[in-house]
Amino acid sequence: DIQMTQSPASLSASLGETVTIECLASEDIYSNLAWYQQKPGKSPQLLIYYANSLNDGVPSRFSGSGSGTQYSLKINSLQSEDVSIYFCQQNYDSPWTFGGGTKLELK
Amino acid sequence: QVTLKESGPGILQPSQTLSLTCTFSGFSLSTYGMGVGWIRQPSGKGLEWLANIWWDDDKYYNPSLKNRLTISKDTSNNQAFLKITNVDTADTATYYCARILQLTGSFFDYWGQGVMVTVSS
Numbered sequence: 300d301i302q303m304t305q306s307p308a309s310l311s312a313s314l315g316e317t318v319t320i321e322c323l324a325s326e327d328i329y330s331n332l333a334w335y336q337q338k339p340g341k342s343p344q345l346l347i348y349y350a351n352s353l354n355d356g357v358p359s360r361f362s363g364s365g366s367g368t369q370y371s372l373k374i375n376s377l378q379s380e381d382v383s384i385y386f387c388q389q390n391y392d393s394p395w396t397f398g399g400g401t402k403l404e405l406k
Numbered sequence: 407q408v409t410l411k412e413s414g415p416g417i418l419q420p421s422q423t424l425s426l427t428c429t430f431s432g433f434s435l436s437t438y439g440m441g442v443g444w445i446r447q448p449s450g451k452g453l454e455w456l457a458n459i460w461w462d463d464d465k466y467y468n469p470s471l472k473n474r475l476t477i478s479k480d481t482s483n484n485q486a487f488l489k490i491t492n493v494d495t496a497d498t499a500t501y502y503c504a505r506i507l508q509l510t511g512s513f514f515d516y517w518g519q520g521v522m523v524t525v526s527s
Contacts, residue, residue: 300470331511333511333513333514335453335514341519342502342517342518342519342520343453343502343514343517344517345513345514345515345516348510348511348513348515349510349511352510352511354515386452386453388453388455388513388514390511390512390513393466393468394455394468394469394470395443395455395458395468396455397452397453397454397455398452399452400452400453
């Protein structure tokens with residue numbers, strides 16, 4: 300199975316700050332990576348697919364980058380509504396696997 | 407407008423079979439490239455992919471659950487189903503169904519609200 304390791308596990312940032320979350324795959328996943336946002340008590344929502352494609356309706360302050368085994372999610376100008384848990388997921392190989400999540404809180 | 411909604415028994419006892427239903431609208435599982443997946447999340451923990459079913463009835467399972475999973479669909483009624491046999495307390499989780507679209511990389515682009523399932527004696 301491909302292991303997805305997210306860092307950090309938790310993060311505290313101020314409004315307006317830029318935040319970066321990392322996801323490391325245990326082998327090359329050729330950009331077959333998505334990022335999801337899960338707000339408290341809600342189901343996950345797709346933010347980014349194919350590593351850097353913004354899903355419809357997602358604010359442009361979210362961006363994704365990376366290749367090979369290393370990927371990142373960047374949030375520019377942090378807003379209060381961005382408080383969530385963020386997960387990465389690979390679908391390059393079965394079983395599809397998720398990272399452990401990064402909990403983003405406001406400082 | 408794409409929507410999905412899961413339904414299930416709420417609570418069941420160890421060794422029983424868990425039957426989940428995903429009722430969706432706004433797309434058809436008979437359309438080329440369309441799929442539905444099941445994902446679960448124990449309370450306060452991460453996400454685990456369970457199974458996918460595709461428009462052509464192709465099915466994929468997470469081998470970690472060995473032979474306990476069966477996914478199926480009813481295209482005419484816009485439903486997908488997941489059965490998990492011989493449940494135990496480790497199967498206690500919120501279960502989600504989600505749409506997958508091959509055209510945009512086969513990621514989970516729409517999710518249901520989730521259904522909580524508790525396994526307890």
